[in-house]
Amino acid sequence: MAAPSSNTCGLTERSIRERVPPLLTDLYQVTMAYAYWRTGRHQEPAVFELFFRNNPFGGGFTLFAGMQDCLLFLRSFHFTDEDVEFLRSVLPPATDPAFFQFLRGLDCSGVTLRAIPEGTVVFARVPLMEVAGPLAVVQLLETSLLCLVNYASLVCSNAARFRLAAGPKRKLLELGLRRAQGPDGGLTASRYTHIGGFDFTSNVQAGFQYGVPVAGTMAHSYVTSFTSLEEVLPKTLVAVNGDSTPVDIILLTKGWLSRVCELLGSQPGKIHEGELAAFLSYAIAYPQNFLPVIDSFSVSCSGLLNFCAVALALCELDYKPLGVRLDSGDLCRQSLEVRRVFRLCSKHFSVSAFDSLTIVGTNNITEQSMAELNEKENEIDVVGVGTHLVTCTQQPSLGCVYKVTQPLCSATETRAKVQSSLQTLHPRHKRLQEPDSYTVALSEKLHTLVTEIREGSSNNSNFLLAN
Amino acid sequence: MAAPSSNTCGLTERSIRERVPPLLTDLYQVTMAYAYWRTGRHQEPAVFELFFRNNPFGGGFTLFAGMQDCLLFLRSFHFTDEDVEFLRSVLPPATDPAFFQFLRGLDCSGVTLRAIPEGTVVFARVPLMEVAGPLAVVQLLETSLLCLVNYASLVCSNAARFRLAAGPKRKLLELGLRRAQGPDGGLTASRYTHIGGFDFTSNVQAGFQYGVPVAGTMAHSYVTSFTSLEEVLPKTLVAVNGDSTPVDIILLTKGWLSRVCELLGSQPGKIHEGELAAFLSYAIAYPQNFLPVIDSFSVSCSGLLNFCAVALALCELDYKPLGVRLDSGDLCRQSLEVRRVFRLCSKHFSVSAFDSLTIVGTNNITEQSMAELNEKENEIDVVGVGTHLVTCTQQPSLGCVYKVTQPLCSATETRAKVQSSLQTLHPRHKRLQEPDSYTVALSEKLHTLVTEIREGSSNNSNFLLAN
Known part of the structure; x- marks a missing residue:
């Protein structure tokens, strides 16, 4: 079978059928559907609204997400023979066999979805989606729709809060795949945190499937897997421009390391050779994308010095190193020290590339620490x-x-309502020929309220616009 | 395409390929794999161990889960042409094209997985899985394996804690699908909470795919969708045994309702007719599976009375009602009142079925409230x-x-280690012909420790067995 094609617009209908099969629902939706069917109410028109009761995280807003998947889910919704056979095995033996034929023929062709656009700021108790259609069908959709909207909206809102906490300038990288509720949870997180304001993800599949920019360089395990400079292979690098003679990059780096240690008054003896070997190997593999994690041992005694030495060697060959990652300890304090050293090197060795190096911080970041x-x-x-x-x-x-929104009155009830409603009209409005028209005007109370709001609006127009 | 076949042993290799594609990983795993490949270290044997640092929830144990999925993932692991092309678009342009050929040919045939059996109690810092194989390959597996083990073990452990809190007798029903991190999170939760000690799930797909027993009857929306007894259709039911004449179940129930109200001194005027209609419709659909939610309006003034009336009518026709669900308020207090009424009915109306009715409680249950x-x-x-x-x-x-467990010594280093290790041996053990054998014995310190443990074991054998 061919793999799903790269598709930045999201999942296809086929793949959502596999991800959200119609059996991915609570059993009571099916038992209720049967009870509606049995009593002949399954085709009754019904409207359900999807909403939440409180903004998450004690916040003042929520971002609505997941709607696109809901739409794909509705389009693909149908029970296969195998699904129906499984339901037959789960429902009581006395269930009317005709119900299973009814299920087999179901789809969402009679269902209308009205929704707030994906990515809109929404508030508690405001309907996010309105699902209208035959009662039994819209009942069967409940759990799957909730499942698709709940986490997508939650994690998108969380990302937006992190973005607000971070301010607009700092770049944000999502790297939660291994901590999510399994593979699909991780993929959903990468997709909706990007929508919520994150710039990159570490999750390659999110790049493949949703076009989210991906980022990442190395883990501590890479650094600690090296012990000696003898492991560095190849040992040469060719300069970007000009001379194509391979340069002994180890020798070049060793030279820079001495100069950096001298500049900073550091002890070369404390430098970890394995770390230097790891940085060199990585730089030889990716001379234009050098961004190592520098705190596997000690930032100030080893990692920062090793980075500077390798980066200065790269600069000498006209490559442009990217920066460093800090993954532990006091990120703020360390970043100041790292920047100080970068500026010192830039000035002392006249390498302007050191003025624009990036410092990445990753260490159990919470909204508060952000x-x-x-x-x-x-x-x-x-x-x-x-x-x-x-x-x-x-x-x-x-x-x-x-939740169901209509009173779902019976025909008898609605018929009675028609009569009582007509009784509120004066006979002159009920004349079938040349009736008086019914004047609609503001009551005195409503008129006063509107006037007050208009007056208030001149002082507080933002409030009115926002609400 | 045919749907995946019902398979209580778990996912197939093909479906796990769709659920956990090899691109579902952090980008740095791929960049590190390239750097290892570039320096010729990709085939080096490596061993990684998977473990956690602290038991979750401040508890004293964890349950290991997710291993079976890891095994299927390893078996199915390979990059398609499309995967490789995407990686080519993401990695720096200077990446050696031969690396992508290497990726295309990769699989886990050289990888060995040793793991603690799924469902075993485990502790912090103890390796749960040991993954051995070529360095580049085992590096590429990290994120996916973590993703498969983390949530599975967490939610299985959580379920086990709920089970311990509930005691062995109470039945536990998982109904979290709509609150999980999307469809796959919900399915994983249903699967591993069952393994962790829950009896049933509301999630039908978990029943289909993993054979977890499913349960569920009705939601409040079903109850509130009825307003009048006129909506009840059909209006008759045939007794289980004997007479096949359809009985007017509405009339029968109304009679029982009067008697129940009289017995309990309740006011028939407070009874909600729509609720009675809903219960009747459901009972007609599922006369052997009657278990309504009884707190849509008022348990004591309406829901409980309506249940008793319908259930007594069912009993009169030799059906056996199952019980009730309470979904709000003080579950303990209400359950006592409900049971009191059940016993009263049983005694007063001589219906023994009322002695074994089930009371289900669902209301934002936490471990503490459990x-x-x-x-x-x-x-x-x-x-x-x-x-x-x-x-x-x-x-x-x-x-x-x-984490990597071996020092990953170079051949040179290991060669040196061989020599220094041989030097610790007395020449008589190193004789190539007829050497003296090396006696292995306990040191005095270890001997004392073992003796102490043996003595302790007679007083505290449970502790030793458990550890």
Whole structure:
């Protein structure tokens, strides 16, 4: 079978059928559908609204997401023979066999979905989606729609909060795949945190499937897997421009390391050779994309010095190193020290590339620690967030609900309502020929309220616009 | 395309390829694999261990789960042409094209997985899985393996804690699908909470795919969709045994309702007719599976009376009603009142079926409120748990890590180690012909320790067995 094609617009109908099969629902939806069918009410028109009762995280807003998947789910919704046979095995033996024929023929051709556009700011108790159609069908859709909207909206809102906390300039990287509720949870997180304001994801499949920009360089395991410079292979690199003679990059780096140690007054003896070997190997593999993690051992005694030495060697060969990643300890304090050293090197060795190096910080970042980055002095350009972003630690569920909105009156009741409604009209409006028209005007109370609002609006127009 | 076949042993290799494609990984795994490949280290034997650092929820144990999916993932692991082309578009342009050929040919045939059996109690810092194979390959597996183990183990452990809190007798129902991190998160939750000790799930797909027993009857929306007894259709029911004459079940129920109201001194005027209509419709559809939710309006003034009336009518026709569900308020207090009324009916009307009715409680149950059920008097037989079970509110991530265990010595280093190791041997052990054998014995210190443990074991054998 061919793999699904790269599709930045999201999942196809076929793949959503596999991801959200119609059996992915609570059993009571099926038992209720049968009871509606049995009593002849299954085709009754019904309208359900999907909303939530409180903004998550104690916040003042929510972002609505997941609608596109809901639409694909509705389009693909149908029970296969195998689905129906399984339901037959689960429902009571006395269930009328004709019900299973009814299920087999079901689809959402009679269902209308009205929804707020994906990515819109929404508030509690406001309907996000209105699902109208035959009662039994819209009942069967409930759990799947809630499942598709709940987490997507929650994690998108969480990402938007992290973005607000970070401010508009700092770049944000999502790296929560390994901490999400399994593969699909991780993919959903990468997709909707990008929509919510993150710039990159570490999740390659999210890049493949949804076009989210991907980023990442190395883990500590890469650094610690090297022990000696003898492991560096190849040992040469060719300069970007000009001379094509391979340069002994190890020798070149060793030279720079001495100069850096001298500049900073550091002890070469404390430098970890394995770390230098790891950085060199990576730089030889990716001379234009050098961004190592520098705190596997000690930032100030080893990692920063090794980075500077390799980066200066790369600069000498006209490559442009990217920066460093800090993954532990006090990120703010360390970033200041790292930036100070970068500026010193830039000035002392006249390497302008060192003025624009990126410092990435990743260390169990919470919304609160993200907000603190705006209060504490630091030089962090990119922040990576994993666990607290994707698991929404502060509140791991949005709690959307799906409720019937119509009184669903019987014909008898509606017929009675027609009569009582007509009785409120004066006979002159009920004349069948040349009736008086009914004047619609504001009551005195409503008129006063509108006047007050108009007066208030001149002082507080933003409030009115926003509401 | 045919749907995947019902398979209680779990996912097939093909479906796991769709659920966990090899691109569902952090980009740095691929960049590191390239750097290893570039330096010629990709085939080096490597061993990674997967473990966690702290038991979740402040507890003393964890249950290991997810291993079976890991095994299927390893078996299905390979990059398609399309995967490789996407990686080519993401990695720096200077990446050696031969690396992509290498990726295209990769599989896990050289990888060995040693793991603790699924469902075993495990502890912090103990390796759960040991993944051995070529360095580049085992590196590429990290994120996916973590993703498959983390949530599975977390939610299985959470379920086990709920089970311990509930005690062995109470039945537990998982109903968290709509609150999980999307469809796959919900399915994983249903699967591993069953393994962790839950009896049923509301998730039909979990029944289909993993053979988990499914349960569920009706939601409030079903109850509130009825307004009048006129909506009840058909209006007759045939007794289980004997007379096949259809009985007017509405009339029969109305008679029982009067008697129940009289017995309990209740006001018939407070009874909600729509609720009675809903219960009747459901009972006619499922006369052997009658278990309505009875708190849509008022348990004591309406729901309980309506249940008793319909259930007594069913009993008169030799059907056996199942019970009721309480979904709000003080579950313990209400369950006592419900049971009191059941016993009263049983005695007064001589219906023994009322002695074995089930009371289901579902109302935002937490681990703490579950534990309180053992302290407060109550009559709840089955407890349904959703949000707090599947989102693991107390700690929504386990935090497994995947670390290299061997020093990964170079051949040169290992060669040197061979020599120094041989030097520790006395020449008589190194004789190539007829050497003295090396006696292995306990040191005095170890001997004392073993003796102490043996002595202790007679007083505290359980401790030793458990550890």
